[in-house]
Amino acid sequence: MKKWLAGVAELLREFYAAPFRGAVARAKREEDDLFMLLVFSEMVGVPNPASYYTLELQPLLYEDFHEWHKRMGMDHSPIEGFHCC
């Protein structure tokens, strides 16, 4: 019975997720991109009153920085002295 329920749950999960997997992933990426912009806003010349706090987050997002600026249409890092490629 437990195995059968697990099978049903798996079936439902796929039925729920599969048609929208791409749309949800894109929506999540848009949110992440906005967050990235907020964190690096001071460095691209946009004043950010919360920069004292977002500064702490920059090392954590460094790994995704390269993909982000490429996705935003900038071949190279837009920040002077902050090179990833």
Add this chain to the structure above:
Amino acid sequence: MNAIVLLLVGLSTFAVGYFVYSKFLAEKIYQLDPDFETPAHTMEDGIDYVPSRKIILWGHHFAAVAGAAPIVGPGIAVVWGWLPAFLWVTLGTVFFAGVHDFGALWASVRNRGLSVGALTENIVGQRARSIFMIVIFLLLLMVNAVFANIIANEHISVPGSVIPTWAVIAVAMMVGWLIYKKGMSLLWVTIIGVSVLYGAIWVGDIYPLSLPETMFGLPAAAQWVIILFVYAGIASILPVWLLLQPRDYINGIQLFIGLGLLYTAILIAAPEVVAPAINSNPPANAPPLVPLLFVTIACGAISGFHGLVASGTTSKQLDKETDGRFVGYFGSVGEGTLALAAIIACTAGFATVADWNAFYSVPFPAPGLTAWAQGGAAIMSAGLGLPAGLAETLLAVMGILFAATTMDAGVRLQRFIIQEFGNIYDIPVLTGRTISTLVAVGTCLLLAFGAGGGEAGAGGLVIWPLFGTSNQLLAGLTLMVITVYLIKLRRPIWFTAIPLTFLMVMTVPALLIQLVGFYNDGNWLLVVMDILILVASILVALEALAAFGRARREAAAGPPTG
């Protein structure tokens, strides 16, 4: 005749279609290869391209293609008698829809999971792609307008449907929130969500709601249409995980439950088909059976929209090419069973032939969804012992939710197309989310009101056959792509070329007949729409002839390509 005979003959035809004809197509025409690496493997990204189990893929492909159209179309078309609708649905599913849906899926899988639109450009040419985009835009415009009118009329005809229809929005948002924000098990969320929905249907039946007969000079139907488009506009800009995804999911679950209940009721009640096989006395304004039957029933016999789904999402998740037969062909069989249930509900759900005649003596087109809810409720009441009012509310809600979900997605897609136009023609104002949504909603409202001669809801179904022609035209375009691809591979083309020719031969006269009707009624908006679709149809026919010629010359000159 007993409805069970109709049911068994229909299901047997579908079974022969699946076990014999689709096998022939899979082996001889599309030549599926179990070793072919599908895009779900070669381009796997965990997002769009993900290999899925075929039963799951079939489930959501079927749920995505099934909607209100296979209910409303047959509900209108039985005005000519049950036999023409029955033959078109069963034979159409076997020889038209199955070939089309399966073919679109196969062609897409063989071409890196490209959508039919992109395939049209690659296989046929840029001009055909442009026609394709115009047809899609017109199709979306009409589907949104016509479904808004259908929901408005159904809310008035079955006031018990109001509470559950709007409660499901809260249910869907609750489901989305519980899953994404609370991480709750989907099994429990499903049980809770579906229970709340059916609870709301019960409450709605006890407390029916109606809008005032007139408000600011607008009748109730017009008020509903405005409310629906305000909602659809807002829904189209909400995150998909919050509303669209859980709403689609609940709808899919509800489709299987509703269809199961209705078929069980038919088997237990075994009602008599009271409608005549051929109606010798249709309403005076009813157009001729040929060619209008073939555009009145699109979804349920053949629908171009299915090609968009098959090539848009399904092809990117197909694990093995050989699964395409089950997912694509059997997906269209699934929709055929919904249309078959609708025919039975609308012809065997009335107590006497006099009752049936009284319902269908109204000017063409009769409200198909109302016939489905009333007829189906009588069968459910007799078969399952449900109170007739509750059963009618249940079936009305089922149809409304299909239509509303299509509207949600339709307005969202229209917004994307308008934003795309803004980018292509460098009109920055159209690229914004708010303005593009307002333009999308505005054009749909214009058509919803214009179709009824300035009064929404009054004549909304008038555009139903016109919507059918644009849907068939899209199917024609897809069949053209599949046929050209088959020519390039030097394979037999009759199995796709004959349905394509049939569709074009029926669509053009149907458009001309409707054009005369709209002109005589002085409905200039629909005259313009009709001419636009007519021009697109002629272009498709010319493009098809030119593409076949080119492909034949290429095939004769060199080895198979593609």
